[in-house]
Amino acid sequence: MWKSVQRAAMATVHLVVAAAMCFGVYIFITVLLIAAIGTVAVVGCWLLPEAVLLIRRIAGAKRNLTALWTGREIPEAYPPMTGTLREQLRISVQDPGTLRDLRWMVAYYLYGALLALALPLWPLGLVVDGVWAGALRRSPVVLPLIVKLADTEARWSTALLMPSPKARLARRVEELKETRADAIAAHEAELRRIERDLHDGAQANLVALSMRIGLAKRAYDRDPDAARRLLDDAQDQAEQALTELRQVVRGIHPPILTDRGLVGAVRALASSSGLTVGVEDGGLEAGTRAPAAVEAAAYFVVAESLTNVAKYSGADRAEVRLARTRRGLTVRVRDEGRGGADESAGSGLLGMRRRVAALDGTFEVTSPAGGPTVIDVELPCVW
Incomplete structure (x- = not known):
């Protein structure tokens, strides 16, 4: 009653x-x-x-x-x-x-x-x-x-x-146009980043390496000790160039994703972030893996979010929650920092949104002044 x-x-x-x-x-x-x-x-x-x-x-x-x-x-x-x-x-x-x-x-x-x-x-x-x-x-x-x-x-x-079905189809076409534009923008930004990293890092080291080898060749006959020192420097320069190249490759598709899967890669991010980060895997470790593009986008969101927490939030703790749903993969990153996150402030939020939009996913940021800041991402995929 x-x-x-x-x-x-x-x-x-x-x-x-x-x-x-x-x-x-x-x-x-x-x-x-x-x-x-x-x-x-x-x-x-x-x-x-x-x-x-x-x-x-x-x-x-x-x-x-x-x-x-x-x-x-x-x-x-x-x-x-x-x-x-x-x-x-x-x-x-x-x-x-x-x-x-x-x-x-x-x-x-x-x-x-x-x-x-x-x-x-x-x-x-x-x-x-x-x-x-x-x-x-x-x-x-x-x-x-x-x-x-x-x-x-x-x-x-x-x-x-x-x-009507016609109106919904037209709206869907508009959404796909916007998604394609975001995907193109994200792709161009990624290419510019790779070019910048290669130019400022690996390319500069390789040029210095070539110069040292050339100097070592000229000094080999008249001053073997100086040539040996130049070759030692060249070896150090080569190792540094390799390190730079690994970092560039890691930015394209982190090898740790292939080796450990998404949960293992996120746990590695958490341990190296300088924060106390709790990671909930939502049963992903025991289940099948998401497509590589989905895992890479989720990894990028977590990495960028934890970087923002360390740089801007003032918090020393964060929570990462991964979950498998019928529609795909969800990611939530939460911190109890000062809040006030702004996409236009160059904090990487726009890049995250574009990368998620390229996969037809959803990206939401809740960050009132005083916190907490919560980033919710849903990436559609077939398991």
Whole structure:
């Protein structure tokens, strides 16, 4: 009985908010008519894109309200409102998502009015229902009806606000374009890094090595001891060049990933980070391995995140959590530092985001001032 009352109370809140939103739709339709008239009259054509953006916000609020009740998210599929006024007007008129939102508004104008008219009857119905059920020792009738009404309202809203397959496909194409652009940017940045490392490190050492060998050849006959010293220096230079080359190769695909797997490589990162780092493997050690590109991206995220913790956070501890899911691999790095991480501040967050986006993954940073900083990454893959 108590669960039924709780469920009915939640349904009542949902319906009250839905009815209140219906009043807002009534007011907005007036604004929309003004925008349409202004567009026809040309002088107010700038109002239409703003009205469309407002439609999207109202529909988005309704999607969130419905998702809270049903527990299922309703996706959005809108093209970005960018470009010149003419391009924005074209998007406003041709956007199928906005047309579906308008269809929902018209329907909501009708069934939302029924919700608003029924509002005064619910308290009386609940009282009568409670008295009736208590007197006759039977199950209440109105409580289930309220829940059923909320379910029906949410089902109608879901059906009306769900983007069409065509709109979802168009939005997916746009996302893939953005992902491809990020992948290209990440690739170019990686090439520049490799070129810089080769030029400043291995190439400089190899040039110095060649010069020492040349000097040793010229000094070999007249001063064997000096030639021997030059050859010793050349050997040291060769070893240094090899070290530089190993570091470059390690940046492309760390050999430790091949040798130890992701968990072992992350544990090695943790032990060499200078921090106290707890690593949870999420059962990855006992399972099959993710694809090499996924492991490399996860390793890069952990390495860059721990570097940021050591440099900027002021914390001496961090936590790394790896987990295998049905969709792929998740990575979480958390520290209790000062927070305030900013992607535009050159802390490597943008590079991490681009590398994850190149694999169609998700990258989220939560870093309020005062901490904690949490980086959540999901990389899709087939196990």
